[in-house]
Amino acid sequence: MNDYLPPSLSKIYQRLGIWAIAFMLVFVHACRVQPVDPTQPGTGSPTGKTADQYSADVAIQWASLQLKLTKTTAGFSPTVASRAYGYAGIAMYEAIVPGLPDHQSLAGQLQGLTTLPLPEANQTYNWALSANAAQASIIRNLYVTTSAANKALIDSLEKVLNAQFKESDEPANQRSIAFGQKIADALFEWSKTDGGHEGYNRNFPASYVVPTGPGLWQPTENGLKIPMQPYWGQNRTFLKANNDLPMPKPLSYSTDVKSSIFAQYLDVYAKSKNLTQVEKEIAVWWADNPTDTFTPPGHSYSIATIAVKTAKANLAKAAETFARTGIAVSDAFVLCWRCKFVYNNLRPYTYVRLAIDPKWIPFWPAPPFPGYPSGHATQSSSAATVLSDLYGDNFAFTDDSHVGREKDVSRNVEFKPRSFKSFMESAQESADSRFFGNIHTRQDNETGLAEGKKIGANINALIWKK
Incomplete structure (x- = not known):
């Protein structure tokens, strides 16, 4: 076979080669996993009921208990208390926001809060259990100096609400609880950097x-x-x-x-x-x-x-x-x-x-x-x-x-x-x-x-x- 090609045909093959390379580059790029915004749920959204399909019982009962804890825990001055309400409220929201397709996380919007844990994509979650776990965890940390009787109230409410809202899908129950705890842990670590951590120990600083x-x-x-x-x-x-x-x-x-x-x-x-x-x-x-x-x-x-x-x-x-x-x-x-x-x-x-x-x-x-x-x-x-x-x-x-x-x-x-x-x-x-x-x-x-x-x-x- 003659290896010689006329100049016109040679140019055609060169152009086809260039187009083939370009096509392959586009194909490879399209097959790559695109980066995900770390402040938002993954591309595969959680499944199951959305958070707005649950009653407000979890939120109301934890808010009511926090009011009681604030009154009965030493050192919770108005300033210290205001901060505790802030972090508890954010924990409640972030524990359920992946279950609201039309809502946005506060990660990336609040000072120093760049990322938060994300739920597993395409998995079922029980958002009442997530909220319950997040509240129990963040409140335990915020009110770590409260009385033994108050700590027992926290444990009791967590158990009661878990029993009230758990469903037949036990892996989903455990997955939801773990997610709520991760949210609370991340938020509490963030809270340590705001200048008010353990403020209940220094309401009246003698050095001032x-x-x-x-x-x-x-x-x-x-x-x-x-x-x-x-x-x-x-x-x-x-x-x-x-x-x-x-x-x-x-x-x-x-x-x-x-x-x-x-x-x-x-x-x-x-x-x-x-x-x-x-x-x-x-x-x-x-x-x-x-x-x-x-x-x-x-x-x-x-x-x-x-x-x-x-x-x-x-x-x-x-x-x-x-x-x-x-x-x-x-x-x-x-x-x-x-x-x-x-x-x-x-x-x-x-x-x-x-x-x-x-x-x-x-x-x-x-x-x-x-x-x-x-x-x-x-x-x-x-x-x-x-x-x-x-x-x-x-x-x-x-x-x-x-x-x-x-x-x-x-x-x-x-x-x-x-x-x-x-x-x-x-x-x-x-x-x-x-x-x-x-x-x-x-x-x-x-x-x-x-x-x-x-x-x-x-x-x-x-x-x-x-």
């Missing part, structure tokens, strides 16, 4: 040097020399957008009777002289003192629980509710405390005695930390903002969080349920309660409400759905 000078915070009637958690504002927020919010600024200090700041404190003093019975009830209802209650952020978490029950939400809606609310109160406390310890603003107790009436006694004792802005107002507003986004601006509910508590005999106040036409109405009353209690000025409350709305709006702006 209290700044002194005109207009700066001083110990009040409780006699505590060190303010609570002076470094909490240095902690990492969940959202970078919240961390980057500009810090508000209080009115300039002055004791001049014509100054704007004098008018603020005089207003508090005047209110103390004409409190109505209803205003006293409001002040006591929202006080939420640690050890007596689940703390102020717990009150918001309790309202979230009430919303879930009132709306008859499913597990998916409940988990997102607790995640958003937990993040809201946690970031609110970090930013509020950051501002408090930048300005070290005087409490009314100190200012009024200094500039108006040296023998004045307020209706409610001042907490042991600076005044501006109000923590109640900030966290209540932030929580109300996320809850309004989930349930609507006109969601009516009855707050029965403190029903059953013994009467406050010294102030002649009973704990009666309070009804609201919206979450923002309850946030406003929470803020007003601190003015009625004579422990915050109106500027403290107004600033807290405004900043809380910004914090909550940033949380709502996360990518919750795909």
Whole structure:
């Protein structure tokens, strides 16, 4: 056979060779496994019922237990408690979000949280069991110092809910439990890097040097020399957008009777002289003192629980509710405390005695930390903002969080349920309660409400759905 080819035919073969090579490259590339976003479920989605087909029982019962643990565990100040609600809420959401095809994980959206464990592709999961396992694990770690009796309650609830929600597919049950535990373990490891880990051991750090000078915070009637958690504002927020919010600024200090700041404190003093019975009830209802209650952020978490029950939400809606609310109160406390310890603003107790009436006694004792802005107002507003986004601006509910508590005999106040036409109405009353209690000025409350709305709006702006 003649090896010689005419030039025209040779060029044709060369072109065919080039096309063949190109085709093979495309074919090989197409056969390769494409990279998967590590923050999202794998290309093969889990099978079985989606998370929105389960009741909210798991979420409600764990939220209720966490409120009890916060009240009865030493060291769970409002700041420490807010953080615990944040991580527990996120754990609840991340344990079930792979079972919601239209929802998005928070991995890659929260500071320092780059990846989370993924479920096995094309395998059946029971999302109620995943949520149960995640809550049991994260709460054990967050409340590791709680009493033996409380630890028994955690174990008992986990077993009861496992028995209630397990199904006939035992491998799926075990797979679901293991996934929930992995989520909780990963989130707890992440939590150790935020600056607030084991904060219950350092509520009042003896090494802190209290700044002194005109207009700066001083110990009040409780006699505590060190303010609570002076470094909490240095902690990492969940959202970078919240961390980057500009810090508000209080009115300039002055004791001049014509100054704007004098008018603020005089207003508090005047209110103390004409409190109505209803205003006293409001002040006591929202006080939420640690050890007596689940703390102020717990009150918001309790309202979230009430919303879930009132709306008859499913597990998916409940988990997102607790995640958003937990993040809201946690970031609110970090930013509020950051501002408090930048300005070290005087409490009314100190200012009024200094500039108006040296023998004045307020209706409610001042907490042991600076005044501006109000923590109640900030966290209540932030929580109300996320809850309004989930349930609507006109969601009516009855707050029965403190029903059953013994009467406050010294102030002649009973704990009666309070009804609201919206979450923002309850946030406003929470803020007003601190003015009625004579422990915050109106500027403290107004600033807290405004900043809380910004914090909550940033949380709502996360990518919750795909």
